[in-house]
Amino acid sequence: MHIFKEIAPLRDHLKSLRSGQSSIGFVPTMGALHKGHLGLINASKNHNDITVCSIYVNPTQFGNPEDLAKYPRTLEQDIDLLEQASCDVLFCPSNTVMYHRAEPLTISFDKLDRILEGEFRPGHFSGVAVVVSKLFNIVQPDIAYFGQKDYQQVMIISKLIEAMKFNVQLHVVPTVREHDGLALSSRNQRLSVDERNRATVLYQGLRATQQGLIQGLPLSELRTRVAALCDSKGVRMEYLEVVDQDTFEVKESPTRAVILIAAYVGNVRLIDNLVVESQDEIA
Amino acid sequence: MHIFKEIAPLRDHLKSLRSGQSSIGFVPTMGALHKGHLGLINASKNHNDITVCSIYVNPTQFGNPEDLAKYPRTLEQDIDLLEQASCDVLFCPSNTVMYHRAEPLTISFDKLDRILEGEFRPGHFSGVAVVVSKLFNIVQPDIAYFGQKDYQQVMIISKLIEAMKFNVQLHVVPTVREHDGLALSSRNQRLSVDERNRATVLYQGLRATQQGLIQGLPLSELRTRVAALCDSKGVRMEYLEVVDQDTFEVKESPTRAVILIAAYVGNVRLIDNLVVESQDEIA
Numbered sequence: 001m002h003i004f005k006e007i008a009p010l011r012d013h014l015k016s017l018r019s020g021q022s023s024i025g026f027v028p029t030m031g032a033l034h035k036g037h038l039g040l041i042n043a044s045k046n047h048n049d050i051t052v053c054s055i056y057v058n059p060t061q062f063g064n065p066e067d068l069a070k071y072p073r074t075l076e077q078d079i080d081l082l083e084q085a086s087c088d089v090l091f092c093p094s095n096t097v098m099y100h101r102a103e104p105l106t107i108s109f110d111k112l113d114r115i116l117e118g119e120f121r122p123g124h125f126s127g128v129a130v131v132v133s134k135l136f137n138i139v140q141p142d143i144a145y146f147g148q149k150d151y152q153q154v155m156i157i158s159k160l161i162e163a164m165k166f167n168v169q170l171h172v173v174p175t176v177r178e179h180d181g182l183a184l185s186s187r188n189q190r191l192s193v194d195e196r197n198r199a200t201v202l203y204q205g206l207r208a209t210q211q212g213l214i215q216g217l218p219l220s221e222l223r224t225r226v227a228a229l230c231d232s233k234g235v236r237m238e239y240l241e242v243v244d245q246d247t248f249e250v251k252e253s254p255t256r257a258v259i260l261i262a263a264y265v266g267n268v269r270l271i272d273n274l275v276v277e278s279q280d281e282i283a
Numbered sequence: 284m285h286i287f288k289e290i291a292p293l294r295d296h297l298k299s300l301r302s303g304q305s306s307i308g309f310v311p312t313m314g315a316l317h318k319g320h321l322g323l324i325n326a327s328k329n330h331n332d333i334t335v336c337s338i339y340v341n342p343t344q345f346g347n348p349e350d351l352a353k354y355p356r357t358l359e360q361d362i363d364l365l366e367q368a369s370c371d372v373l374f375c376p377s378n379t380v381m382y383h384r385a386e387p388l389t390i391s392f393d394k395l396d397r398i399l400e401g402e403f404r405p406g407h408f409s410g411v412a413v414v415v416s417k418l419f420n421i422v423q424p425d426i427a428y429f430g431q432k433d434y435q436q437v438m439i440i441s442k443l444i445e446a447m448k449f450n451v452q453l454h455v456v457p458t459v460r461e462h463d464g465l466a467l468s469s470r471n472q473r474l475s476v477d478e479r480n481r482a483t484v485l486y487q488g489l490r491a492t493q494q495g496l497i498q499g500l501p502l503s504e505l506r507t508r509v510a511a512l513c514d515s516k517g518v519r520m521e522y523l524e525v526v527d528q529d530t531f532e533v534k535e536s537p538t539r540a541v542i543l544i545a546a547y548v549g550n551v552r553l554i555d556n557l558v559v560e561s562q563d564e565i566a
Contacts, residue, residue, distance in 0.1 A: 011450065019304075103446060104392055104393055104395070104442040104446050105393070105412070105443065106391045107388055107391075108390075109387055110387055110388070129388070130447070133447045134447060134448040137449050137450060159387040160388065162383055163387050163413065164388075164413075165290065165420045166420050167294065167420060167423075
């Protein structure tokens, strides 16, 4: 695996591959890699000649300095995992490389960046959009791979690609879960054993909401139930919402909806989501 | 000259040229081409194997619907001028091609987009930044050429390139002027003969301000004088400001400063600027 910390040598390397007509798949990450990330790498390897992974904990998408400071950083282990997964190129830049000086611009997305994650993490999606724009312009991939776990982020990046006319296809890969339903997340590494067990309540809440919606129960009632379920596990629910899968508008019917949850388990904020397709209603 | 109205065929055409190692120079315009634009085309032809010009009157950078409706459109004549200048490629997309649906995002630039042009044309620089981002991602030029006449626009694009890590060099080409100093502008086409003559007051005001600053006169006094000069010609000055050439901060000393003016001549809003180098002080 070729490892680059600077932009120019990476560009040179990729330019020669590109002129040889190699297609480039790209998996942007913040490191602390888990099986979810490796699923993205595998998807990229199945579709492309060359797979590029980036590891960069982007400060501008963290509103909370403690969250940034405590975000897991496991670069040596990440490199081993990427080598095992036969990733071709790793880009792991410093802050100085990514932000020449104080970031001069921000990107706003009408309503989409002010609801759900955007409401509780102001500025988060501008940080995401800016860093993904930088990475797209550096790597110039044919296809970029993102995990469905960060559903709203995927919506933002989809709009970013459309608006900026990035010549990049977006592939969304389903969330990878533990045996008890917990969505894989780098932040899970920060949980104690006890917190790890209690964290399954997010997925249980999503499933209960899914079933309740299919039974025709109102979301307000389901939200109260799930908040109580979280409370019973010492988990503080931040939001539980149902939106249209495509438009992200608030949704009444459960068809083509996505249910999203955010909750604090101890000091660690976790998010998860569950897509409800029409066939789920029949099941 | 190859003319493209759609993105995909343009990308295919440029991809084959790029894989042959041709360098691509890019001149984005809103059409109604004049000698200023042709200077940009010539600069690009001198530096690059292939020169691409775009003609697109971008609605999202117009706050004033009348200004958008009356912006001169002279495509047939523009094509003749580009053919004579041996431009290689013209991209002239429709609104539908450039904006798939309502634009989902806006770009903000800290203070830079809220002063001068930004103050009098709210949203203008977001429109500029978005459309230039689209065009950069479509054309993927090595070098992009912009006129110094739109000085603040050049500052915005410089910050956009830096922040988004566009792999594009920015070349700024000096303003082309008529014999009496009037800066060439597509909007000059909207002036009557009488207005055209009175419009020279913008350049006269800039020169008077330059001389006054070198003599140590305060800007407030110079601003009053230039406003009176404009008034005497029936021209309404909107602003006259002096900022640092590089940082765009308000400037007290005239060294490495740029003086910027905006004024209405009849219903037509014109802008101009004059850079004050240290040697100007000695002269």
